[in-house]
Amino acid sequence: MPSTPVAAPVSPPASLSPPAPVPGVLSRCASDPARTRGRLVAEPESATRTPFQRDRDRIIHSGAFRRLQYKTQVFVYHEGENYRTRLTHSLEVAQIARSLARVLGLNEDLAEALALAHDLGHTCFGHAGERALKDCMAPYRGFDHNAQSLRIVTKLEHRYAAFDGLNLTWESLEGLVKHNGPLTGPGRTEPLPLAIQEYAETHDLELHTHAGPEAQVAAVADDVAYNAHDIDDGLRAGLFTESDLRDVPLAGPVFAAVADAHPGLERSRLIHESVRRIIDAMVSDLCAETGRRFAEDRPESVEDVRALGRPLVAFSDAMTAHDRAFKDFLFPNMYRHHRVNRMTSKARRVVRDLFDLLLAEPALLPGDWSTRARAAGGDDSRRARVVADYIAGMTDRFALDEHARLFDPVVKP
Incomplete structure (x- = not known):
């Protein structure tokens, strides 16, 4: 991949009006629900919803999606109700993804479904919890939140009589797994989760290819939401x-x-107005660069x-540099702030x-989890995977309560 030039700061956009649609993408490149590759377990089609709409609805009604309400983004749930959780983050990503898909002429329902599902596999306590569980699972072939999302929607959700998981369409599964790019092929050295x-x-x-354009939209919408909202x-x-x-x-x-434009503006309005302009600048850049790549x-x-062989939906080189600058600032000033570090240490x-x-x-x-662990017999890796599935599904609150029940002698088990 060519190196990205370092770009100079840019001025905020003069207008917050939406960018013009990119012509031709809808007819030529959007995922068509009428031509879906289908579901692993065949089902009758709905009379009222397209296959991608059903995927979105199944994700929203899943237990894993509800639990995102009490899974941390950066701050643990008891630190305040005004900070983002995995659920509110996923909803914000979905809003940005759906708006982008509409402007670009792509399938809005598929983009929304993938945005809503992209964080299902995250553990309690955010990235701190994932790093801890990854360390625990290192002797047992590791842990990866993206792979955990796939386990949830194909195996761990037990809601339907005819199958485990959610039986999503091929396009949703492909987009969930590959939204950040191909997983096999030239230049890929990391082992598959x-x-x-x-x-x-x-x-x-088809792990050797890029995902469809709606999955690419969900991936960049995640970056936009992360930067602005963090x-x-x-x-x-x-x-x-x-x-x-x-x-x-x-x-x-x-x-x-x-x-400068609003002297004396109260701080909360200043922050919100600035954040919305940052989102607008990033979205406008995405639309312009995607249009350029489409024409090229x-x-x-x-x-x-x-x-x-490269993403169709992407930032320009200049905005890619700004995206990196956001992350370079947030890493030491937020994700490694001493207040966050203290909770991270507890989480580990x-x-x-x-x-x-x-x-x-x-x-x-408890219950079925114990049965699954016993079914693993003497296979340590299988038993460890059951334990990892159980812990990964915990909310922050449940993990802290479960720890107290198991380790504090004065708390009832």
């Missing part, structure tokens, strides 16, 4: 101030422009989009304690 490898043995998701949460939490953003490309000029690559179908200990105890004493697992 176990859940993806096992699933691909029976259902070919700046919002970080400012409101007092982890950094507007003046700290002065030298951050895009963010600094936007905050300065809003402050001239794909004729969704299959052509998968085979392009909670996850490690739960994993070690439940792996050593699977009889402590």
Whole structure:
């Protein structure tokens, strides 16, 4: 991949009007629900909803989606109700993805479904919990939240009489697994996560290609939401101030422009107005760059989009540099802030304690989980996977309560 040039700060957009649609994408490259590759288990079609609408609805009604309400984004649930959770983040990603899909002429329902599902596999306590569970599972072929999302929608959700999981369409499964790009092929050195490898043995998701354009939309919508809303949460939490953003490309000029245009504006309005302009700038850039790539690559179908060898939906080089600058600022100033580090340390200990105890004493697992662990017999890897599935599905609140029930002698089990 060519190196990305470092771009100079840009001024905020003069207008917040939506960008013009990219002509031709709808007819040539959108995923057509009438031509879906179908579901692994055949089902009668709905008389009132397209296959992609049914996928979206199944995701929303899943237990894993509801649990996102109490899974942390950066702050643990008890630190305040005004910060984003995995659920509110997923809803914001879905809104951005659906708006992008509409402007680009892509299938809005599929883009929305993939945005809503993209974080289903995240553990309690955000990235801290995932790192802890990944360390615990290192001897047992690892843990990956993207692979865990696939396990949830193909195996762990037990809602339907005829199948495990949600029996989503091929397009939704492909987009869920490959939204960040191909997983096999030239230049790919990372081993496939176990859940993806096992699933691909029976259902070919074409892991060597890029995903369809709606999955690419969901992926970039995630970046837009992450950057803008982590700046919002970080400012409101007092982890950094507007003046700290002065030298951050895009963010600094936007905050300065809003402050100059509205002297004396109350701080909460200043933050919100600036964040919405940052989102608008990133979305406008995405639409312009996607239009440029569409004209350059001239794909004729969704299959052509998968085979392009590069994403069709992407930021320009300049905005890619701004995106990196956001992350470079947020990493030390938010994700490694001492207040976040203290909770991260607690989270690691909670996850490690739960994993070690439940792996050593699977009889402590409740109900069906204990049955699944016993069914693993002497296979340590299978039993560890059951424990990892149980812990990964926990909300922050449940993990803390479960830790207290198992380790605090004065708390009832």
